[in-house]
Amino acid sequence: MHSVGCDINPLVRLIATAKSTPICLSTLDETLNRLSYHHFQVEFQEGEVPDAPIPDIPNLTYWFSEEVIRCLAYLRSWINKIENESIRNFILVAFSETVREVSYTRNGEFKLYRMPAKKLEDFNPDVFGIFSKKLSRNRHGLAAFLEKRKSVEVSVSDANTATGELPMPRPLGGYDLVITSPPYGDSHTTVAYGQFSRLSAEWIGLPNARKVDKLAMGGHHSEETLMDSPVAEAIAEIESVDEKRAQEVSAFYIDLERSISSVAQVLSPNATICYVVGNRRVKKIMLPTDAFIVSAFRQHGCIHKATIVRNIPNKRMPKKNSPSNIVGETSTTMHEENIVICQRTTHI
Ligand SMILES: C[S@@+](CC[C@H](N)C(=O)[O-])C[C@H]1O[C@@H](n2cnc3c(N)ncnc32)[C@H](O)[C@@H]1O
Structure with a gap:
């Protein structure tokens, strides 16, 4: 389909x-052949990774060993010399995942x-081995994509979208289909996408x-309060135990x-809208996000x-969190998610 993807996260x-x-x-x-020829030379002939400028990233040595930093810096300067932007982006995706994998970050965490x-x-x-495996896997993906x-x-x-910006370009007559999975509203606590992407984004030099x-939804405090909303009761309950948390929610x-509201402005007259959401719990209180969206x-x-309910397949998602922040006390986060389907209609 002709389509537009939209996200605030540059990575x-x-x-x-x-x-x-x-x-x-x-x-x-x-x-790719030039790249592997260079790596071969570095690894088997020169024996040492040549010096390359190291990006100015705070606490770099906390997250990477000296050796890994040398290798990543070398790869990064090699990639930056690639003139063809599409190819550079393709290679940066493998680099980004490599950064994550060779860092001291724990697996399975956001x-x-x-x-x-x-x-x-x-x-x-x-580093080079991991990087070239990712490149060859992504090359298979590209070949499959080109076929289809x-x-x-x-x-x-x-x-x-939360500040009223509309995704561009906008088709005449509006979008026929919107598919999205909004954040879960806990970017500071459980599902921290920004933290997850930070090291890669810094190595690549993204803004x-x-x-x-x-920047994400819920990332800033607001003076406003929600009235007459399907989540109002749950937020009031949260407020009775934790006022600050209730404000964040x-x-x-x-x-x-x-x-x-931004999305609604760009819909075609009979557009279909699919939102994938989890009804998470805060302080053991369930927030009916699906009903909120409807x-x-x-x-x-x-x-x-x-609304289609399905088990969350293979997602990097904590199965349990600590609602009270008391060690050992856990409650289920989200094992299932809802696909909320709405349709714009010109008849009501
Ligand atoms: C649950 S993730 C979904 C990611 C991806 N679309 C998917 O389905 O796998 C939510 C995404 O919403 C993005 N996001 C958060 N606030 C946003 C906003 N105000 N405008 C646009 N995107 C936003 C986040 O950066 C994050 O990537």
Whole structure:
């Protein structure tokens, strides 16, 4: 389909751009062959990774060993010399994932946590090996994409929908289909996308690397309160145990509502809207985000078609969190998610 992807996170946009850009395989292979020739020379002939400028990233040695920093810096300066932007982006995606894997961050976490000290001693990742495996896997992905791809226009937009920005370009007559998974509203606590992408974004030199969680929905406090909303009762209950937390939760739903208003402005007359959401718990109180979305879209002339519940497949999601912040006391976060489907209708 002709489509536009939209996200405030620059790393997300880089990955989305790279994975939706057709690249001529033989042109890509020329660059990949040059790259492996250089790595071969460095690893087996010179024996030492040549010096390259090291990016100015705070606490770099806390997250990477000296050896890993040398290798990443070398790769980074090599990649930066690639003139073809589509190929550079393609290679940066593999680099980004490599950064994550060769860092001292713990696996299976969204938040930036360092490995335990004992593990650090034996952690000696093969940076070039990991990088080239990722490149070859992504090359397979590109080949599969090229086979299936139709002649369509795809673009990526940096619109912040919660501040009223609309994704561009905008089709005449509006979008027929919106598919999105808004954040869960806990970017500071459980699902910290900004933290997750930070090290890669800093190595690549993307803007706002440390600000993503603040820019995201619910990242800022708000003076407003939510009235007559399906989440109002739950927020009042949260407020009775933790006022600050209730404000944070409220700020998220205010942003989500604004974002839905932005989305509603760009719909075609019979557009279908699919929101994938988890009804998370805060202080053991369940927040009915699915009902919130239905109610917000109703205010914009949409009807609720269905809500499909499914188990969360293979997501990097904590199965349990500590609602009271008391060690050992956990409650279930989200094992299942809802796909809320609404439709704009011109008849109501
Ligand atoms: C649950 S993730 C979904 C990611 C991806 N679309 C997917 O389905 O895997 C939520 C995404 O919303 C983005 N986001 C948060 N606030 C936003 C806003 N105000 N405008 C646009 N995107 C936003 C975050 O950066 C994050 O990538």
